[in-house]
Amino acid sequence: MDKSGRKYFTFAEPPGQIILENGSLLGPVTIAYETYGQLAADKSNVILIEHAFSGDSHVACHAEDEDEASRPGWWDNMVGPEKGIDTNIYFVVCANILGGCMGTTGPTSLNPATGKPYGLDFPVVTIADMVHVQKKLLDFLGIKQVLSVIGGSVGGMQVLQWCVSYPEMVRSAVPLATTMRHSALAIAFNEVARQAIMADPHWNGGDYYGKAMPEMGLAVARMIAHITYLSDESMRRKFGRNLQDKSDFSFNFDVDFQVESYLRYQGSKFVRRFDANSFLYITKAADYFDLEASDGTSINTLNDSQTRFLVVSFTSDWLYPTYQSKELVKALKKNGLDVSFCEIEADCGHDAFLLPNCRLDSLIAGFLKGVAEND
Amino acid sequence: MDKSGRKYFTFAEPPGQIILENGSLLGPVTIAYETYGQLAADKSNVILIEHAFSGDSHVACHAEDEDEASRPGWWDNMVGPEKGIDTNIYFVVCANILGGCMGTTGPTSLNPATGKPYGLDFPVVTIADMVHVQKKLLDFLGIKQVLSVIGGSVGGMQVLQWCVSYPEMVRSAVPLATTMRHSALAIAFNEVARQAIMADPHWNGGDYYGKAMPEMGLAVARMIAHITYLSDESMRRKFGRNLQDKSDFSFNFDVDFQVESYLRYQGSKFVRRFDANSFLYITKAADYFDLEASDGTSINTLNDSQTRFLVVSFTSDWLYPTYQSKELVKALKKNGLDVSFCEIEADCGHDAFLLPNCRLDSLIAGFLKGVAEND
Structure with missing residues (x-):
């Protein structure tokens, strides 16, 4: 365990590699993960949390980390003692995703074949x-x-993939603000963000470790993505046309509006903690994800599953709008599954699932209680 | 007149310059413009068309240019003999905008003080x-x-500005798919696009004429903007998740989906015809535009105006959504003006105003007839 509470598990199956969906081999693979709460003797209280695009295993602060220096978790409002996902009751596990840059193997990891970071040699x-x-x-x-x-x-996509890949392991599933497949609009935003990274000469075909980083391109990519997480309403409320530190326009190309300053800040903050190649890999995985594809990974393979579902969408989410959650609900019901669906009124866009929301807390808490009691 | 039908007018008032809104001087100024149809003897049949962001004075083909090589106009479906804006009846004038790169003075023009292109010395x-x-x-x-x-x-913003700046010169006005002021969301997209240009090392502080051009940055900027002109629905209909020339995923960062190929094509096509600095200047002008500002340019100065208005919005336009047109209508009516408003059902997003649409044709034709007859 490192100071942040992160633990590591490395596996290297014979012959030391796993077979990926595209047929290539990868290994050894290290997984960075964190746990919260106590595992019950019968191991019946496990909740697996899947982080979104730029998240990591640090879903919440740890009980033992009560000093001020402890790093906030990305879902502190939801996960903890007596919270929506109550760590007095449940044993929470959260792992950083494959291809990411927060401890689990990804393009920044050392390629055992070369002794250098994978870069674009990562599959x-x-x-x-x-x-x-x-x-x-x-x-x-x-x-x-x-x-x-x-x-x-993207965490919701993993939730759905769990239900398809290992249905017998999943008693219940809560996909939030997600989709069975990216729309052309979502692919378009991801592609433009990738282009922004690849347009940065420092990106250098993905080979930039130990050299100048493609910071400008990654910042632009983050700004594009960040806009899609917000909403017209929330941006109007938060920024409107407020000017930054000025009583009038600059009449140059510096920051004029607060929203510009905010986006530049989001971009520059992101480049200090995230890897440009990981941005490419994770967005590509999200674009490829398709539970309506006609191959063996379709949602229609779930017809024998006993998994119970709580599907949640948010009214102002225009990245994965409610109609996409409704399509998911329809597909699940068509396969005879037990599905609850809730569209939550929220004006803060796609990010709504991450923000404090009493309704979401009680919805999830109630759903989990129902699943636990229905043994 | 050049081969495209474009004419030029250069003015240089004493002392050879005009005073801009920011207080600086600019001159001489050349205006590239085109005209269609015949000016009536009493000059009562003039229609001034304002082009949008990346348009120019070539609103339509000219009657005399009927050979196949003639360049299409950006509004050929609307402007011409017996069309919505009938050039058998009306004398149409369209000028390229100040700050643009299609003949009117802008950052690519020679700065008389230096003999070199203005670049960022353009005000x-x-x-x-x-x-x-x-x-x-x-x-x-x-x-x-x-x-x-x-x-x-952006052409609609100029329409509204005409009504405020020179109300006595404007008998009627047709602002389409526009707004009195950019929302934080619209500013955000413009800012990220500008950042993409300025992140390109070839941009070089705007000093790139005669050198390598910031093509990558400008292409990304165009792709960002282009997405905002479309809609979720139109992209789903046009591209969905269709793959480009392939039966399966590439498992690399080349083009997989048709929508990616389309966007890359739009980006690369744009850099051949548009100037990166003009992109910065025009988006900034659009961001600054604010007819609800408390200074003398407010819409509330229109209370004595006789101008008649036809305001049109489109259902799937999320860049300047209908609620913004309704705010405009409300402000105009509050000032006692004669306003008609129509929201047209169209699933093709902000670009709807440019696309063939019988309803828009007949709406504009009928409105113009009414204004002309109401002499």
């Missing part, structure tokens, strides 16, 4: 590959079934 | 400045009043 991984390595982690922890797998956005 | 101009130089053109043409001023998007 293009899929959401199914991400779930595949998480399965290895649960095997390592001796967990045969989870009470629930919960996550939003 | 930051506003929508009011654009309209100011168009007024000089109408003066030059001896036109004291126009039957109508018509335009969409």
Whole structure:
């Protein structure tokens, strides 16, 4: 365990590699993960949380980290003692995703074949590959079934993939603000963000480790993505046309409006903590994800599953709008599954699933209680 | 007149310059413009068309240019003999905007002080400045009043600015798919696009003429902007998740989906015809535009105006959504003006105003007829 509470598990199956969805081999694979709460003797209280695009395993602060220096978790409002996902009751596991840059193997990791970071030699991984390595982690922890797998956005895709890949391991699933497949609009935004990274000469075909980083391109990519997480309403409320530190326009190309300053700040903050190649790999995995595809990974393979679902969308989410959650609900019901659906009124866009929301807290808490009691 | 039908008017008032809204001086100013149809003896049939962001004076083909090689106009479906804006009846004038790169003075023009292109020495101009130089053109043409001023998007902002700056010259106005002021969301997209240009090392502080051009940055900027002109629905219909020339994913960062190929094509096509600095100047002018500001340019100065308005919005336009047109209508009505408003059902997003649409044709034709007959 490192100081942040992060633990590591490395597996290297014979011959030391796993087979990825695209047929290539990868290994050894290290998984960075964190746990919260106590595992019940019968291991019946496990909740697997899937982080979204730029998240990591640090879903919340740890009980033992009560000093001021402890790093906030990305879902502190939801996960903790007596919260929506109550760590007095449940044993929470959250792992950083394959292809990411927060401890789990990804393009920044050393390629054993060369002794250098993978860069673009890292294989293009899929959401199914991400779930595949998480399965290895649960095997390592001796967990045969989870009470629930919960996550939003790209995390919600992993939730759905768990239900398809290992239905017998998933008693219930809570996909939040997510989709069965990216729309052309979502692919378009991801592609433009990737182009912004690849347009930066420092990107250098993905080979920039130890050299100047493609910071400008990554910042632009983040700004594009960040806009899609907000909403017209929330931006109007938060920024409107307010000027930054000025009573009049600059009449040059510096920051005039607060929203410009905010976006530049988001861009520059992101480049200090995230890897440009990981941005490429994770967005590609999200674009490829398709539970309506006609191959064996379709949602229609779920017709024998006992998994219970709570599907949640948010009114102002225009990245994965409610109609996409409704399509998911329809597909699940068509397969005879037990599905609850809730569209939550929220004006803060796609990010709504991450923000404090009493309704979401009680919805998830109630759903989990129902699943636990329905043993 | 050059081969495209474009004419030029250059003015240099004593002392050879005009005063811009920011207080700086600019001159001489050349205006590239085109005309269609015949000016009536009493000059009562003038329609001034305002082009949008990346348009130019070539609103339509000219009657005399019927060979196949003639360049299409950006509004051929609307402007021509027996079309919505009937050039058998009306005399149409369209000028390229100040700060643009299609013949009117802008950052690519030679700075008389240095003999080199202005680059970032070009002053930051506003929508009011654009309209100011168009007024000089109408003066030059001896036109004291126009039957109508018509335009969409940034062109619609110029339409509204005409009504505020020179109300006595405007008998009627047709602002299409536009707004009185950019929302934080619209500013955000413009800012990220500007950042993409300025992140390109070839941009070089705007000093790139005669050197390598910031093509990558400009292409990314165009892709960002282009997404905002479309809609979720139209992209789903046009591209969905269709793959480009392939039966399966590439598992690399080449083009997989048709929508990616389309965007890359739009980006690369744009850099061949547009100037990166003009992108910065025009988006800044659009961001600054604010008819609800508390200074003298407010929409509330219109209370004595006789201008008649036809305001049109489109259901799937999320860049300037219908609620913004309704705010405009409300402000105009509050000032006692004669306003018609129509929201047209269209699933193709902001670009709807440019696309063939019988309803828009007949709406504009009928409105113009009413204004002309109501002499």
